[in-house]
Amino acid sequence: MKVLCSDVADLICNVGKLANMPSRLKAFSNNVGAFREFSDLEAEAPYIVEDCRVPSQWPPSGNVEFKNLSVKYGADQAYALKSLNVVIRPGEKIGIVGRTGAGKSTLAKTIFRLLNENVEGSVEIDGHDISKFGVGDFRPKLGIIPQESTMFRGTVKRNLDPLNEFTIEDMWAAMIKCGVAEIIQPKRKRESAGIGNDEDYDEDDDDGEKENLKAEKERWEKAGLLMRVVLFLFTRKEKTNSDDKHKKVGINMNVGQDDNRFSSGQRQLFSLCRLIMRKRKVLILDEATAEVDLETDSKMQELIRSEFGECTVLTIAHRLDTIMSSDRIIVMEKGEIAEIGPPQELIAKGGKFAELVKANEF
Numbered sequence: 001m002k003v004l005c006s007d008v009a010d011l012i013c014n015v016g017k018l019a020n021m022p023s024r025l026k027a028f029s030n031n032v033g034a035f036r037e038f039s040d041l042e043a044e045a046p047y048i049v050e051d052c053r054v055p056s057q058w059p060p061s062g063n064v065e066f067k068n069l070s071v072k073y074g075a076d077q078a079y080a081l082k083s084l085n086v087v088i089r090p091g092e093k094i095g096i097v098g099r100t101g102a103g104k105s106t107l108a109k110t111i112f113r114l115l116n117e118n119v120e121g122s123v124e125i126d127g128h129d130i131s132k133f134g135v136g137d138f139r140p141k142l143g144i145i146p147q148e149s150t151m152f153r154g155t156v157k158r159n160l161d162p163l164n165e166f167t168i169e170d171m172w173a174a175m176i177k178c179g180v181a182e183i184i185q186p187k188r189k190r191e192s193a194g195i196g197n198d199e200d201y202d203e204d205d206d207d208g209e210k211e212n213l214k215a216e217k218e219r220w221e222k223a224g225l226l227m228r229v230v231l232f233l234f235t236r237k238e239k240t241n242s243d244d245k246h247k248k249v250g251i252n253m254n255v256g257q258d259d260n261r262f263s264s265g266q267r268q269l270f271s272l273c274r275l276i277m278r279k280r281k282v283l284i285l286d287e288a289t290a291e292v293d294l295e296t297d298s299k300m301q302e303l304i305r306s307e308f309g310e311c312t313v314l315t316i317a318h319r320l321d322t323i324m325s326s327d328r329i330i331v332m333e334k335g336e337i338a339e340i341g342p343p344q345e346l347i348a349k350g351g352k353f354a355e356l357v358k359a360n361e362f
């Protein structure tokens with residue numbers, strides 16, 4: 001009887017929300033549609049290839065070799081990359097430049113095997129042809145900051161460390177280095193919270209998620225059939241609407257996918273944090289600093305040099321300053337390497353790179 005009364009009381013409280021039912025049902029049916037579309041997608045390439053697994057410490061040095069690589073986006077389309085041959089030595093810092101549509105991003109995509117059809121030739125990393133590996137095996141071993149970095153829904157902690165591999169100190173150290181610590185918790189508050197001693201982070205209070213789930217489970221167990229229908233339709237929505245989410249600070253702070261509290265430049269800085277924590281041997285920065293101001297760009301470049309000194313770094317950039325300290329520059333033109341060499345040598349030679357510098361077309 002007691003359970004029935006509480007069901008009725010809850011039902012009365014929730015009944016006003018029935019007015020929102022059509023929009024919720026529409027959202028639900030959209031989600032089902034999106035799920036169907038997703039589940040109908042063909043797998044891009046094998047995720048794991050059992051007889052060709054990637055060694056745990058791979059790649060050991062970071063030698064990247066493009067061997068006669070040609071790529072098209074469709075069988076009937078023109079080549080986006082044409083017979084590329086280049087060896088990038090371990091630890092080299094390579095700047096990749098060229099006019100729009102020259103093939104720079106396509107080159108980056110081939111290192112991650114984002115294009116698997118209409119590809120001729122190969123990309124080898126430390127002597128391994130990456131097309132032999134499962135994509136789920138080798139991609140996590142490489143680092144990237146893409147043109148547009150995203151944050152996913154959850155805490156800052158989950159965004160930085162979804163697999164729980166790092167300590168709280170690792171995360172704060174990376175955020176302080178990248179200048180994002182101040183965004184999520186001012187220094188004054190960090191100091192008073194004793195940040196760096198794990199004290200700011202309470203595992204049991206992770207996003208309040210555990211408590212919410214427990215309460216939700218109890219309500220569900222107590223509820224009768226009718227109430228379960230009501231709970232199913234409404235409680236998930238209530239949770240995501242909670243204003244409490246925006247009150248947390250520090251690594252417990254909740255962020256959303258299109259969170260307008262972070263500029264696109266700040267999202268790039270969070271991507272840099274992830275890279276600093278993981279230290280991969282091969283990194284691709286695809287216009288990673290395009291959205292930040294010149295001062296932040298130069299700080300990021302300095303950080304990349306100090307943190308990834310031994311790593312092979314391929315930096316695609318339009319800004320001259322970003323790639324001027326590279327060991328070598330690759331100038332792409334119509335899917336081909338038009339020029340390659342140290343920046344000062346290319347300028348002295350007076351060729352394509354010198355032209356780009358002169359016209360400041362980065």
Ligand SMILES: Nc1ncnc2c1ncn2[C@@H]1O[C@H](COP(=O)(O)OP(=O)(O)OP(=O)(O)O)[C@@H](O)[C@H]1O
Pocket residue numbers: 073080098099100101102103104105106107
């Ligand atoms: N998804 C796609 N489908 C079909 N063609 C594409 C696709 N992406 C790129 N291309 C084509 O491939 C060629 C190389 O494009 P890519 O994006 O690699 O150039 P980019 O040098 O990175 O240009 P930008 O500086 O504008 O980013 C271009 O001709 C482009 O039109």
